[in-house]
Amino acid sequence: MKKRFNTFLFAFIGSSCLLIAVLPFVTSSEYTLRVATVIIFWIGMAGCWNITSGYTGYIDFGPVVYFGIGSYATAIAMTKYGVSFFPAGLIAGVVSGLIAFPIGLTTLRLRGAYFAIATFAFAETMKQVVLEFDRTFGVSFFQGSHGITLPIGGHDNTFFLYSFGLVALCIILVQARIENSKFGYGLKAIHEAEQSAEISGVNTTGVKLQAYITSALFLGVLGGIQSYWITYITPADVFNVHKTVQMVIMTLLGGMGTFLGPVVGAAFLTLLSEILGTAFVEYYLIMVGAIIIAIILLMPRGVIGTIKEATGMRLPS
Amino acid sequence: MAQLECLNVGKNFGALVALDDVSFQLRRQEILGLIGPNGAGKTTLFNCITGLEKPTRGKVMFNGTDITGVRPHRICRLGLVKTSQIMEPFKALSVGENVLIGALYGAMLPMKKAIPETEKILDFVGLAAEKDKLSSSISVPARRRLELARALATGAQVLLLDENMAGLNPHEIDEALTLLGKIRELGKSLIVVEHIMRAVMGISDRIIVLNYGTKIAEGTPKDISTNSTVIEAYFGDKKSFLGLNEERTSHG
Numbered sequence: 001m002k003k004r005f006n007t008f009l010f011a012f013i014g015s016s017c018l019l020i021a022v023l024p025f026v027t028s029s030e031y032t033l034r035v036a037t038v039i040i041f042w043i044g045m046a047g048c049w050n051i052t053s054g055y056t057g058y059i060d061f062g063p064v065v066y067f068g069i070g071s072y073a074t075a076i077a078m079t080k081y082g083v084s085f086f087p088a089g090l091i092a093g094v095v096s097g098l099i100a101f102p103i104g105l106t107t108l109r110l111r112g113a114y115f116a117i118a119t120f121a122f123a124e125t126m127k128q129v130v131l132e133f134d135r136t137f138g139v140s141f142f143q144g145s146h147g148i149t150l151p152i153g154g155h156d157n158t159f160f161l162y163s164f165g166l167v168a169l170c171i172i173l174v175q176a177r178i179e180n181s182k183f184g185y186g187l188k189a190i191h192e193a194e195q196s197a198e199i200s201g202v203n204t205t206g207v208k209l210q211a212y213i214t215s216a217l218f219l220g221v222l223g224g225i226q227s228y229w230i231t232y233i234t235p236a237d238v239f240n241v242h243k244t245v246q247m248v249i250m251t252l253l254g255g256m257g258t259f260l261g262p263v264v265g266a267a268f269l270t271l272l273s274e275i276l277g278t279a280f281v282e283y284y285l286i287m288v289g290a291i292i293i294a295i296i297l298l299m300p301r302g303v304i305g306t307i308k309e310a311t312g313m314r315l316p317s
Numbered sequence: 318m319a320q321l322e323c324l325n326v327g328k329n330f331g332a333l334v335a336l337d338d339v340s341f342q343l344r345r346q347e348i349l350g351l352i353g354p355n356g357a358g359k360t361t362l363f364n365c366i367t368g369l370e371k372p373t374r375g376k377v378m379f380n381g382t383d384i385t386g387v388r389p390h391r392i393c394r395l396g397l398v399k400t401s402q403i404m405e406p407f408k409a410l411s412v413g414e415n416v417l418i419g420a421l422y423g424a425m426l427p428m429k430k431a432i433p434e435t436e437k438i439l440d441f442v443g444l445a446a447e448k449d450k451l452s453s454s455i456s457v458p459a460r461r462r463l464e465l466a467r468a469l470a471t472g473a474q475v476l477l478l479d480e481n482m483a484g485l486n487p488h489e490i491d492e493a494l495t496l497l498g499k500i501r502e503l504g505k506s507l508i509v510v511e512h513i514m515r516a517v518m519g520i521s522d523r524i525i526v527l528n529y530g531t532k533i534a535e536g537t538p539k540d541i542s543t544n545s546t547v548i549e550a551y552f553g554d555k556k557s558f559l560g561l562n563e564e565r566t567s568h569g
Binding site for chain 2: 188
């Protein structure tokens, strides 16, 4: 069964990569490419949330903060210090990961709603810091609510499709690895019964922190690429709580704690909004909301979770 | 040398003194019974030993090193593990995976070695047939054995069992006692908290008795069963009960 699962995994990842790789050559529609890029972007975002919250059950309500930090790190590195895009993207990941360390260390001691509130508060605080920093200290660093305009590199959509694709692939591989590894069992043990995990030898603080920092790192990189793609960032946009909500909903729809969940959820929700958004411009949000509620009611464990339950597909130990 | 030693351990919860000046030694391959009425501090003592609570006073020594206030997962990796009174399996995981976590993290085995080790232990406690079942779907006696299996998988030398036989019928208790004997033969030491007197008297080499957080007696099962302080703690003061009647009659 393990072998069959791995074969399936490789087949899935391989064919998705191939699909993304050939997409720019089979379609000339910029619209299709952009939608594909947005889907892949959200697959990455939702996957990041899944790494921390999906496996441990610690509901992070402020992951967007690392996205925002990554965006600003890239923007500042590129505009102020003239760093080129690729190193700037990596800097974004490193900066996010470094900030995640003390924040994770303190907030991961909280449980349930308290953790959600603390992470949410941190994200909102960072937004305010970026907004008010320059005015308070009389410097010109974050540019406050004016935002930062990044240099336009003249890259086409294909470039960003591939960039996001590469990062999303890494995020999926990390999750796939989690499912059947020691690290993954540690996370799942924390999800089920944290005290039992601790007395069975799981360094619960360390394992939670590793997951938290990993997802922060990838979120930072995603933020970096996105800021270069959009070329204009403001605190209100990159620290927007809607991004958090979307990551959460996509993962819940697809299935928490499964690596395919965020993929299915992100693709479904993005396509749904896109299709309904063009067909019913005025009412589409009501329809999307109703569909989300229906799915949550019918499949509380998400699409993949429900399929797993129905088929009795369990990973062997 | 004692494998585990508590030196004047005390624990306060605010104004409540849950444990006061408890000292005892556990020798290698010994089964030590720990008894006492409800609220005597048995679980608190276990929590102080395994690091879930930090003792307010005193020291816990394990193999000659001071482990007072060390984090629970570190204590587990040193070789000291407890099973909970309230069964807390990793519900969404299978029986095998539950034990695997102990082997991966407690014994720090790599996956390749942890899987055969898990199978060996499941076989040992008699859960091999339930390996792929969800741990939330198995019976109470099986869950009790699962707790033992997870503790064994961590490779610990000392096992603290907090009411591991609660909810078992007499036949299942006998089976559990046989299993504890087998665990001792593996070279492990056990501290057993139990309310079932027949079980704890039968299997323990020595027994210590806690009441209101202090150790009131220590000795062989035979000594304990005739110890007047212990009888008083459990059943109340026989003399005062009779004395009350005597007083009444004498005054009447």
